[in-house]
Amino acid sequence: MTPVIRTVTGDLPPDQLGPTDYHEHLFQVSPLLPGDELDDERASGAEAAALKRSGAAAMVEATPIGLGRDPAACARISRATGLHVVHTTGAHRHEHYAADDPLLGRSTDELRTLFRTDLLEGMDGTGVRAGLVKAGVGLWSIDPFERRALEAAGGLAAELGVPVMVHLEHGSAAHEVLDLLASAGCSADRVALAHVDRNPDPVLHAELADRGAYLGYDGAARRQRWPDSVLVDCLAATVAAGAGERVLLGGDVARRSRYTAYGGMPGLGYLFDRFLPRVRAVIGPDATDTVLRANPARWLAWEPAP
Known part of the structure; x- marks a missing residue:
């Protein structure tokens, strides 16, 4: 079968995906985030339209089972905005669920x-x-539920070639996650490690890329940790180390208080409008195009069973 990217409006040839924000949320409700619910289709649609205007052609909706996802609304938003949306199944780390x-x-x-x-x-x-x-996993921990979810995801990657995203709490336990997925038959080149930039260590990132994993840089505009310059410098060092074909860019804005359409800031447009020009200035247009187009298309392509 020919590999496809499965979007909420149908399957897409990988070369038609375009510049991609690999990690966002249009809908999300979690007991860990009281007051920050994303649950308004009109507002989430306006935010998706802003992302499209900023230069993105596609995004990954990274809300898994049980956290307020709304696949039908995502399909309506995708059709209305022209933004390709790839939706997520799976599970988050266990703290996001009621006991x-x-x-x-x-x-x-x-x-x-x-x-x-x-x-x-x-x-x-x-x-x-x-x-x-x-x-998803916790901070340097993988509890029994998280282990079962990883085993299930890894088994499906082995069976179908489906892409996998793993939430790493503060970028921890990346090698351990890859080892566990490998034991379930999942090749590292199917895996995007979300939040690796929350541990901005380019040597570690190059090691993970050398194993074949994709590196999810999605922490821009979180200045309570460090300025964006730290992430730009880390990304540039990782690309210089030869890992440019494994870097993905996303925003993971993920909060009502941080979406302009819900009355917050900086909104989904920040990644392409504000962060991306700084990345392009440092790594150049060719490497930037690889990060935005080739890498997400390669990661998201799989061959669904008939």
Whole structure:
């Protein structure tokens, strides 16, 4: 079969994806983020339109099962804005779920079946299909639920070639996550490690890229940690080390208080309008084009089962 990228409006040839924001959220509700719910289709649609105007042709909607995702609304927003949207199945780290959430008690096989249905049939009975699987881990920890979710995601990557995204809390436990996924049959070149830039260590990043993993830089505009210059310098050093074909850029803005359409700032447009010009000035237009176009298209392409 020919590889495709599975979007909320249908399958897309990889060469038609265009400049991609690899990590955002249009809808999200989590007990960890009270008051920061993304739950308004009109406002989320306006934010997606702003991302499109800023220069993005595509984005990954990284909200997995049980956290307020709305696949049907994402499909409507995609059609209205012309922005390609690749949706996520899978699970987040366990702290994002209430203690009595039934998802936390599912076995590896049950999780794999649930995720597989989202990928091949549709999410939440909508017929809108997911295009990747997400898992998450804690700060230097992988608890039993998170391990089962990783095993399920890794098994699906081995079976279908589906892309995988893993939330790394503050960029920790990256090698350990790759090892666990490998034990489930998942090749590192199927995996995007979200938040590696929250541990801005270009030597580590080059090591992870050498294993084949994609490096998710998605921490721009978080100045409570460090200025954007730290991330630009880290990214440039990682590219200079030969890992430019493994870097992905995203915003992971992910908060009502940080979306302009919800009354906050800086909004989804920040990545392309403010951060990207600084990246381009340092690594050059060719390397920037690889980061925005070739890398996400390669990572997101898979061969769904008939």
